[in-house]
Amino acid sequence: MPHRPLVEVVEAARGGDPDERDALIEAVWPDAYRLAYTILRDKHAAEDAAQEACIVIYRSVETLRRADAFRTWFYRIVVREAGAVKRRRGEIAEALEATTHASDRETAIDVWRALATLPENLRIVVILRHFEELSSREIASVLRIPDGTVRFRLMVARRKLQPLLRDLWSTAPAATSEVHTHAI
């Protein structure tokens, strides 16, 4: 079966056909899980959050007024469900943060640990911008904050991350446009 654009899958799922809703969930599950995992850094918690988000999507996609609004709606739901799981489980990332001291800044650390050093409000914008590759306007819509706030937080976050990721930064492969795994 040819790969359908997501907007078509969403449009079909809005019609209420269970098979189409199944197809939608199959299409978005990897993105939901990856985003949840990036936020929670725990595979069980990520699966829980992604599953909860997909339940909401499965149940409510019919209420979506426009198929092209799906992307923002989807991210908002996953971020919300991941936050709910995180609150329920306690601050998982805090444990990681606690292990990253100032002395670590002298050495190269991986992107996950670097991310864990950021406060929550900066971390989520970095995740949405650099992992999920949303525009600052889309992030503003997902998080329901002003666009300018998103850009400011991104700037602050990058400044904090740059020294931590100095080595990775310099050895990162040249950016290519074909590496794109997002269904959304």
Next chain:
Amino acid sequence: MPSELTTICRAARADIDVPATPLAAIRYGAAQRVAPPKQHRILPIVLSGFAIALVAAAVAGWKNTYVTLGHGYFTIRSQDIQYYNHPTTAELAEATKHADFHVMLPAGLPRGAKLTHFLRAGSSALLLFYSLPSSTHAERSAQIILANPKSFAFGSTPTPPNTKALKSFTGRHIVALFALPGEMVIVPQAGLTTKELNHMEQAMHMGHWRIVSSGGLYIENPTAADITNEARKTAFHVVVPSGFPAGSTVTFVGRSANGVALQYSLPGAWRADDHLAWVLIARKSVADNEIRRFMSHFPHGKVMARFDIGDETVVFPTSSLTKAEIAKIRRSMGLRQ
């Protein structure tokens, strides 16, 4: 062109292993919760056949309603909540007539019980307040919710879109939840004694569902068929433990989508003080969450034994089960030591 940071993050993201889509669990989870409101879809759900045209006019203005049970609270959400103080019989009859479920009003309440006020939430729920006779000067009252099973869900549900008026009422204790054909009866406040509740249960010929907590369904003294039925309703294949000491009986079964909890009454005079053993069967992929949630009910309890079988993790909190008895259960379930 992507920045270097984006390239790093993209690589990290691509390294995340994605598990298979839990489609069955998602379908199940969606079906367990209240369907999203879409006003023009109410009619096909509520009505059928030739009555549609006639009743459609009658239900105009009646809105979708959501009744949820959480940890010691219940919530009623609706676009349309009406309050009736000192209601007349005609007002109650009118609310009953327009309900989208078969309303069976409470029966078998203590003699002298008086309906002091009620709330009508959309067409799917009635919250009745009764004052009860008391032998002391203390006031006694009871709240009883009658709801369309389709409007009912455990746990929390997201606020439905387009819900303008949202009302929530909190009770300290959920006493009982009964299922009648086409009607849920929820008694959320401990105004009624157990004896009075039992009398009401008999008078209304109600089923045996009883809730003691939230997040799932709990059945007291279940039959083998009850356990099998509950196991089937989970989002994973449940292997019910066997090999318990002869004479053990299951006194409770509780279920959520990702777990089944069983309480066994164990035989043996020496167990007099601790004759109950709990077992949690959790879906392996979410076992840690379920176990943590389950163990939070045992303030001083610890996990005594835990083993995996198939798609499930079986957990025994500390109880008077002996190591030999647990070993026998393991063997009986086909697991090596």
